[in-house]
Amino acid sequence: MKAFISVFPLKGILMGSLSCALFCGSFMAQLYAQETPADSLKLIHLNEVIVISAGKQLDHQKQRKPLSTLDEFLESSLSVNMVKRGAYAWEPTMNDMASERLAVTIDGMQIFGACTDKMDPITSYVDVSNLAEAEIGSGQQGAMFGSTIGGGINLKLQKSNFKPTGWTGSLESAYESNNKMRVFGGELNYSDEKFYFNLDGIYRKADNYKAGGDKEVLFSQFEKYNFSINSGYKLADGKSISATLIYDKANDVGYPALTMDVSLARAVIGSVGFNQDTLFGNFTNWESKLYYNDIKHTMDDTKRPDVPIHMDMPGWSETAGFYTQANLNKEKNHFFFKMDGFYNKSYAEMTMYPTNSNEPLMFMLTWPDVRTKDVGFYAEDHIPFEKASLKLSARLAYHSNTVADDFGLNSLKIFYPEMDKTNTRFLKSFSAQYHKMLNDFHINGGLSYGERAPSVSEGYGFYLFNSFDNHDYIGDPDLNTESSADANLSVTYKKPIFEITAGANYFHVFNYIIGVVDPTLSTMTIGADGVKFYTNLDYARLFNATLSGRYNISNAFKLTGSVSYHRGVDDAGKNLPLISPLSYRSALDFYKNQYSASLSVDGAGEQINYNPAYGETKTAAYAILSASFGKRFFLQDNDLFLKAGVENIFDTNYSSYTDWNNIPRMGRNLYLTISYSIN
Amino acid sequence: MKTLNYIFAILLLSATFVSCSDDDDNTPVAVDPVEGLNMIYEIPATDHTVQIYSEKQNLEVGYNEISIRIKDMASDKYVTNAAPTWMPMMHMETMEHSAPHSMLTNTEENTVYKGYIVFQMPSNDTEYWEMILNYSLNGQQKEETLRVSVSQPADGMKKTQVFMGADDTRYILAYVNPRDPEVAVNDLQAVLYKMESMMSFPIVENYKITVDPRMPGMGNHSSPNNEDMTYTSATKMYDGKLSLTMTGYWKINLKLMNANGEVLKGEDVTELNPESSLYFELEF
Numbered sequence: 001m002k003a004f005i006s007v008f009p010l011k012g013i014l015m016g017s018l019s020c021a022l023f024c025g026s027f028m029a030q031l032y033a034q035e036t037p038a039d040s041l042k043l044i045h046l047n048e049v050i051v052i053s054a055g056k057q058l059d060h061q062k063q064r065k066p067l068s069t070l071d072e073f074l075e076s077s078l079s080v081n082m083v084k085r086g087a088y089a090w091e092p093t094m095n096d097m098a099s100e101r102l103a104v105t106i107d108g109m110q111i112f113g114a115c116t117d118k119m120d121p122i123t124s125y126v127d128v129s130n131l132a133e134a135e136i137g138s139g140q141q142g143a144m145f146g147s148t149i150g151g152g153i154n155l156k157l158q159k160s161n162f163k164p165t166g167w168t169g170s171l172e173s174a175y176e177s178n179n180k181m182r183v184f185g186g187e188l189n190y191s192d193e194k195f196y197f198n199l200d201g202i203y204r205k206a207d208n209y210k211a212g213g214d215k216e217v218l219f220s221q222f223e224k225y226n227f228s229i230n231s232g233y234k235l236a237d238g239k240s241i242s243a244t245l246i247y248d249k250a251n252d253v254g255y256p257a258l259t260m261d262v263s264l265a266r267a268v269i270g271s272v273g274f275n276q277d278t279l280f281g282n283f284t285n286w287e288s289k290l291y292y293n294d295i296k297h298t299m300d301d302t303k304r305p306d307v308p309i310h311m312d313m314p315g316w317s318e319t320a321g322f323y324t325q326a327n328l329n330k331e332k333n334h335f336f337f338k339m340d341g342f343y344n345k346s347y348a349e350m351t352m353y354p355t356n357s358n359e360p361l362m363f364m365l366t367w368p369d370v371r372t373k374d375v376g377f378y379a380e381d382h383i384p385f386e387k388a389s390l391k392l393s394a395r396l397a398y399h400s401n402t403v404a405d406d407f408g409l410n411s412l413k414i415f416y417p418e419m420d421k422t423n424t425r426f427l428k429s430f431s432a433q434y435h436k437m438l439n440d441f442h443i444n445g446g447l448s449y450g451e452r453a454p455s456v457s458e459g460y461g462f463y464l465f466n467s468f469d470n471h472d473y474i475g476d477p478d479l480n481t482e483s484s485a486d487a488n489l490s491v492t493y494k495k496p497i498f499e500i501t502a503g504a505n506y507f508h509v510f511n512y513i514i515g516v517v518d519p520t521l522s523t524m525t526i527g528a529d530g531v532k533f534y535t536n537l538d539y540a541r542l543f544n545a546t547l548s549g550r551y552n553i554s555n556a557f558k559l560t561g562s563v564s565y566h567r568g569v570d571d572a573g574k575n576l577p578l579i580s581p582l583s584y585r586s587a588l589d590f591y592k593n594q595y596s597a598s599l600s601v602d603g604a605g606e607q608i609n610y611n612p613a614y615g616e617t618k619t620a621a622y623a624i625l626s627a628s629f630g631k632r633f634f635l636q637d638n639d640l641f642l643k644a645g646v647e648n649i650f651d652t653n654y655s656s657y658t659d660w661n662n663i664p665r666m667g668r669n670l671y672l673t674i675s676y677s678i679n
Numbered sequence: 680m681k682t683l684n685y686i687f688a689i690l691l692l693s694a695t696f697v698s699c700s701d702d703d704d705n706t707p708v709a710v711d712p713v714e715g716l717n718m719i720y721e722i723p724a725t726d727h728t729v730q731i732y733s734e735k736q737n738l739e740v741g742y743n744e745i746s747i748r749i750k751d752m753a754s755d756k757y758v759t760n761a762a763p764t765w766m767p768m769m770h771m772e773t774m775e776h777s778a779p780h781s782m783l784t785n786t787e788e789n790t791v792y793k794g795y796i797v798f799q800m801p802s803n804d805t806e807y808w809e810m811i812l813n814y815s816l817n818g819q820q821k822e823e824t825l826r827v828s829v830s831q832p833a834d835g836m837k838k839t840q841v842f843m844g845a846d847d848t849r850y851i852l853a854y855v856n857p858r859d860p861e862v863a864v865n866d867l868q869a870v871l872y873k874m875e876s877m878m879s880f881p882i883v884e885n886y887k888i889t890v891d892p893r894m895p896g897m898g899n900h901s902s903p904n905n906e907d908m909t910y911t912s913a914t915k916m917y918d919g920k921l922s923l924t925m926t927g928y929w930k931i932n933l934k935l936m937n938a939n940g941e942v943l944k945g946e947d948v949t950e951l952n953p954e955s956s957l958y959f960e961l962e963f
Contacts, residue, residue, distance in 0.1 A: 309897065354896040354927065360962050362897065362927035364862060410863030414904055414922040417864065463924065522901035524924065 065628060066643055067174035067183050067673045069204070070128050070155075078546060078562055079138055079151070081580055085660040086255040087179060087209050088222040089124035089265070093658070095138060095505065095544050096568050096579045097150030100455035100513075101482075105145045107157045107244065108289060109271060110342040110374075114297035114317035115262075116366045116457060116464045119255060123155065125248045125267035125295065127226040129172075129185045129202035132158040139486045139505060140431035140448035143395045144338060144378055147427040147452045149484045149509060157244060159230050160191035160198055170677035172202075178669035179209035179220070197231035208254070211664035212653030219254030219261055219304070220663075238277035245270045257660035258467050259307065263300035269293040279326050283337075288324035308526040309355065315348035315367065334382040341375035346456045347405070350463075366464055368408015370456045374399045376427070387437040395429040399453045403460060403477075411462055412477065415533075419477045423459070427451045427481065442492040444503075451483040458513050458534040463524040466515070468577070468660055469615030470529045473515050480511040480536045497552040504545040512540035512570065517613075538571040542579075561586035567609060577614030580657055581607040581621075594632040596643075601625050607657050617662060622654035643673040712788040716746055722823050726752050727816055729823060734858075738808075738829045740798050741839035742853040742870060747783060747792040749814060757790035763814035767796050771806045778808075779851055779872035779880035781915075797853040797870060798829045799841050836960040844935065844943035849874040850883065852935065852957070855916060860923055860963045867921035869908055869959075871935075885910050887940075890919050891932040891948050891955070899953055900924070923963075931959040 065072065071090040075082045082090035083098060091098055104122050105111070113120040135154040137144065142152020167190050174183040187200035205223045210216050225248070232242035246269040253262040271291035279286035299313040321342030328335040348367035354360075376397030383390045402422040403409045413419060431448030454475070457464055461475035490503030515532030523531055548562035563584040568576035587600035603623030610616040628645030651668040659665060716732035732746040749758040767778040783794040802808045812823045832838060838854035856868035867890060872880040888908040894900045908919035923929060932955035934945035945957035 350925075352897070352925075352927070356896060356928075359896055359928040360926060362894070362925045364925035407862060410861055411924065414862075414864050414902060414924060417904070521903055522899075524897065524900050526898040 065645060065647075065671060065673070066641070066675065067128065067172055067185065070123055070126060070131065073128060074123065074134060074153075077134070077136055078548060078564070079136055080153070081658055083578060083658045083660065084656075084663070084665075085119060085257045086222075086253070086663070087206060087217075087220045087666070088224070088250070088253050089120055091118055091121040092123055092153060093578065094136070094142075094151040094153070095507065096542055096566050096576070097507075098578070100458060101149040101452060103142055103146030103148040103152040105152070105154045106246075106269065107271070108145070108154060108323055108340075109269065109291040109293065110146060110319055110321050110340075110344070111267070111269065111293050111295070112317045112319055112344050112346060112456070114295040114315035114346070114348065115265075115299070116313070116315055116348045116461060117258065117260075117299070117466070118457075119253075119258070119262060119299070120265050120295070120297050123153075124250070124265065125269065126155055126157075126228075126246065127202045127204075127224070127248070129187065129200045129226060130157055130198075130228040130230075130246065132156045139446075139484075139488060139507070140393065140429050140450045141433065141446075143393060143429045143431065143450060144336075144380070146340075147374075147376065147395060147397050147399070147429060147450065149450055149452050149482060149507070157228070157230060157246075158198060158200075159232065159242070160189055160196040162193050162196055162232065162234060162240070163191050164193055165189070165191045168677070168679055170675060172673065172675040174671060174673040176206070176669055176671040178666050179206040181206035183673075194234050195232065197229060199229050201225070201227045209666045209669075212648065212651045212667035214651075214667065215653065215664065217256050217663060219256045222250060222253040224248070224250040224253075240275050242273040242275065243271065244273075257663045259304065259465075260299045260301040260311075260313065261303060262298065264296065264298040266297075267293060267295045283326040283328050286324070286326040288322070290320075290322045292318075292320045294318050309352050311350055311352040313348065313350045313366070315346075317344065317346050319344040332383060334384075336378075336380045336382075338378040339376070340378070342372075343374075344370075344372040345404075346370045346372070364462060365405060365408040365411055366462050367456055368403045368412060368460055368462065369405035370460050371402045371404050372400070372453075372456070373402075374453075389435045391431075391433040391435075393429075393431050393433075395427070395450075397427040398424070399427050400424040401453070401456075401459055401477075408460070408462070412460060412475075415474060416477060423477055425453055425481050427453060440494055442494060443490075444492075445487075445489045447485075447487050449483065449485050451481050453481060454479045454513055454534065461534070463531075465525040465528060466532075466615075469515070469532075469613070470527075471515065471517065471532045471615075472524050472528050472530075473532050473534065474521075476534050479513060479534060482509060482511045482513050482536070484509040498550070500547070500549040502545075502547050504543070506544075507542040509540045509542065510538070511536040513537075514540075514570070514576070540568065540570045540576055542566075542568040542576070556590055556592040558589045558591075559586070560589070574613070575609045575611040575616075577611055577616055578658065579609060581605045581609070581619065596630040596632075597628065598645075599625070599627045604656055610657070615661075616657075619655060619657045619659075619662065622652060622656070624648045624652050624654065625650060637679050639675075639677045639679070641673070641675040641677075643675075644671065646670050712791045713746060713748065720825060720827065722812075722825060724821075724823075727758075728752070729812065729814075731810075731825070736833075738796075738798065738827055739832045740801050740829060741832060742795055742797050742855050744793065744795045747794075747812070748790055749792075749816065751816065758814075758816060759785065759789040761792065761814040761816060763792050763812060765794065765796075765813070766811045767798070768809045768811060769800065769802075769806065770809065774877065776877040777880065779853075779870070779882075795870075797839065797851055797872065799839065799851060800829070801831050802827070802829045834962055836962055838959050838961070840933075840957055840959075842944050842957065845941070846937065846943055848943075850935065850944070851880065852888070852933070854959045854961075857921070860921075860929075860961055862923055862925055864904060865921045865923060867906075867908060867919040867931075868914075869917045870915075871910075871917055882915050883910075884912070885938045886917075886943075887936045888917055888919070889934040889936070889945070890921060891934075892921060892923065893930050893932055893948060893954070894925075894927060895930055895953065896928055899948070901948075926963050928962050929960070930954060931961065933957040933959065 074080045081093045084090045111122040133156050138151045142148050145152035145154050169188045172185040183204050185202035189198045208220045228246040230244050234240045248267045250265040273289040276286045295317040297315045301307050323340035325338035346367045347369040352362040378395040380393035429450040433446035436443045459475045464473045486507040488505035492501040516535040521531035544566050546564040551559045566580040568579040582605035585602045590597040606621045607619040626647040630643035633640040647669045655662045655664045719733050720731040722729040728750050730748045749761050763783045780796040781794040783792040785792045810825045840852045851872045857865040871883045890905045902922035902924045906920035908917035911918045932948050935943045945955040
């Protein structure tokens with residue numbers, strides 16, 4: 001699929017949409033004042049939504065640990081697991097697929113981390129203080145957010161959206177005993193029917209954490225600030241503009257599983273949006289956004305003892321993009337259309353300081369200023385039937401990569417003398433999802449096909465060291481487009497007090513991209529075991545199955561539980577890395593008279609299917625127990641929430657399959673959260 | 680109409696993502712034949728001067744490309760039919776010897792006579808190099824002897840090897856290119872001479888020199904897709920490929936093999952043997 005000569009060239013699409021917009025726009029002035037149609041039917045999605053909004057009083061009670069990191073929130077999802085390189089900046093995985101196979105967006109904005117070693121998944125550049133929820137779509141259900149194989153995660157920012165609440169504010173603080181994490185946060189909001197703004201900030205500082213048995217994990221400290229402002233102004237009835245600015249900065253972040261730490265990870269994320277309730281009469285919820293973000297990431301090993309060679313590894317990633325989307329409701333069809341595009345610039349370099357200081361510095365470009373252009377069109381159609389519904393969706397995208405830096409291009413030409421500066425592909429995604437209700441049973445099933453372009457590292461990485469398997473990685477600009485055919489099926493039995501769901505999905509991934517050792521190559525990183533090229537395997541297969549249930553014992557007590565099984569093998573039947581063993585979790589939650597409490601257990605079976613070729617060792621089974629207690633007080637008109645808890649009550653020393661280099665997880669941890677909200 | 684403006688803004692912005700193009704214009708410029716070269720010597724005579732140019736600031740041990748111009752004072756023009764020849768001579772305390780050198784030709788630019796000399800050793804107060812230059816001017820044969828100073832390369836890198844091969848022949852191997860190494864696959868070029876006598880240094884043809892670049896400062900990191908140097912009769916030099924994966928100090932380990940594939944000098948780099956006895960050094 002690479003070097004696809006587009007029969008429908010991009011400029012044509014743009015010109016087409018421009019003339020369409022011109023043509024249609026001239027009608028709009030008269031038409032937009034029409035009334036908004038009633039909400040489209042609530043259709044059941046496979047998509048999961050995780051509520052985050054820490055400061056919101058109603059949600060607050062439901063959460064076991066309100067000021068936990070976003071990573072912990074995401075990990076509480078059934079479908080998301082987090083790969084951990086330390087206490088900070090965990091990398092989300094879905095259906096056992098990580099960043100490059102997922103479309104992760106913040107409020108619809110494409111953002112790409114600036115670290116060549118995936119130390120800054122974009123989820124690390126926002127915080128719970130400014131997020132409302134995380135929308136999670138498994139497989140092609142996530143294609144709305146971008147071209148994906150494994151799924152999509154969209155982190156929605158918290159906005160007052162012209163609710164007439166006036167001034168509100170809150171202050172929050174939390175303390176965690178294990179790593180002495182201090183959290184201070186606050187927010188100030190104003191909202192009326194014409195104008196709103198949300199201002200919030202959060203500060204976290206943590207020392208090294210201690211694994212079970214009081215064993216300190218060195219270089220696991222971190223410090224982070226996050227500020228954000230959101231505002232909106234109503235231009236006229238049903239028509240508003242909005243703007244968002246997020247500034248996120250982390251310093252002194254330790255990565256115990258890696259040989260380097262991070263001295264700076266900084267993101268500036270901004271957007272302006274235009275929203276209109278109707279468009280051309282028939283369309284509704286027209287939403288458009290222009291955005292820009294700038295990420296800088298600096299790795300630092302100056303605090304590490306005994307490094308064979310000191311190196312600086314700064315990386316930059318800048319993205320500008322837009323999207324515009326609208327709904328169209330017909331009698332039998334509920335359409336949703338979205339056009340989106342982004343332009344990303346990824347540049348990373350490495351400077352090594354030779355032991356013999358008379359020698360010149362050693363310099364290489366690890367990301368050769370890769371410019372990625374992507375323009376996509378997404379459409380979906382919900383078709384409701386009697387006690388059933390069908391959702392059809394498709395995404396078509398034009399995607400191109402260009403190596404803009406000659407130094408970098410020449411570097412890669414060492415490996416690929418014939419390589420082109422630019423690589424263009426056309427990415428396609430289709431999915432059909434059917435939902436049927438039979439008495440108390442809900443049956444969901446779907447088939448889909450999706451494609452993704454290789455990531456910057458996979459395509460253009462130059463001697464990227466991966467400490468998980470201790471190999472240097474080199475990208476391949478001629479990689480084939482990875483594609484996946486997947487099927488999913490789930491059955492839910494639902495009663496008011498009782499619900500049980502059994503679900504499974506299967507991905508057959510063609511041209512699966514993974515590192516394969518080339519024994520003829522010499523390592524760059526001192527102490528590395530070898531060099532791997534990113535390579536297309538013919539295929540890989542991934543299977544995930546989950547059984548989950550909920551039981552409302554009484555009004556006050558609720559019992560939930562889930563168990564999941566995962567399997568991933570390559571075309572030779574060998575295990576893929578970072579595939580979860582059998583894992584389970586269960587919780588008993590209590591909520592009555594402003595008191596809340598929970599008792600939960602998380603665990604995993606022994607990792608039977610692991611692959612030493614990818615640096616994996618067998619991870620032992622574990623189970624940890626946690627508990628929390630909360631109370632809400634009313635102080636005149638204001639609210640005070642207190643929440644305390646203990647995680648890993650028995651101080652178990654364990655690590656999960658996602659723990660990079662089997663760095664043990666946190667031992668017993670007591671936390672206390674105070675939140676004071678002024679209404 | 681406001682709505683229209685927003686649409687415009689969005690589409691214009693998106694259009695800028697894709698409507699980039701490069702414009703390249705190549706306009707020919709008149710070239711000074713000695714541009715970028717340094718005049719390192721000027722020999723004044725009654726009716727003409729001889730100018731000697733080098734890319735470097737002064738002559739160095741190893742391969743030196745040298746350009747010579749002869750200016751006729753009477754016509755104020757550079758001579759194009761001087762047919763110069765040259766002979767470098769080292770005057771040591773106990774002996775004298777010459778150095779490998781090419782012929783001087785003016786094929787590229789008819790006023791500039793180009794050639795190269797491979798100096799095997801530096802000069803000092805007691806041991807010195809002389810360049811004997813013969814040329815004709817207005818039908819008259821001239822000879823000039825110029826004492827030149829030859830220093831060790833300014834960067835201290837070893838780029839010239841004078842050694843005794845396993846066949847009991849003395850060889851001189853000198854690095855020519857790349858002059859400005861890049862992180863890329865570089866065209867590697869060297870000249871190989873054997874020392875037949877003190878005065879005779881014929882070019883060695885059809886041997887092979889293997890190439891194994893290493894970074895001793897990076898655990899002897901090597902690079903892929905290097906090509907061994909083989910003889911090119913057109914240039915009378917050895918050509919190969921040199922991949923350099925990063926800037927820094929590189930040691931190019933070499934092995935000289937004769938036409939029968941017998942190793943005359945140099946060893947393979949292995950875990951136990953981190954370097955060959957035949958090598959070039961470079962830094963960039």
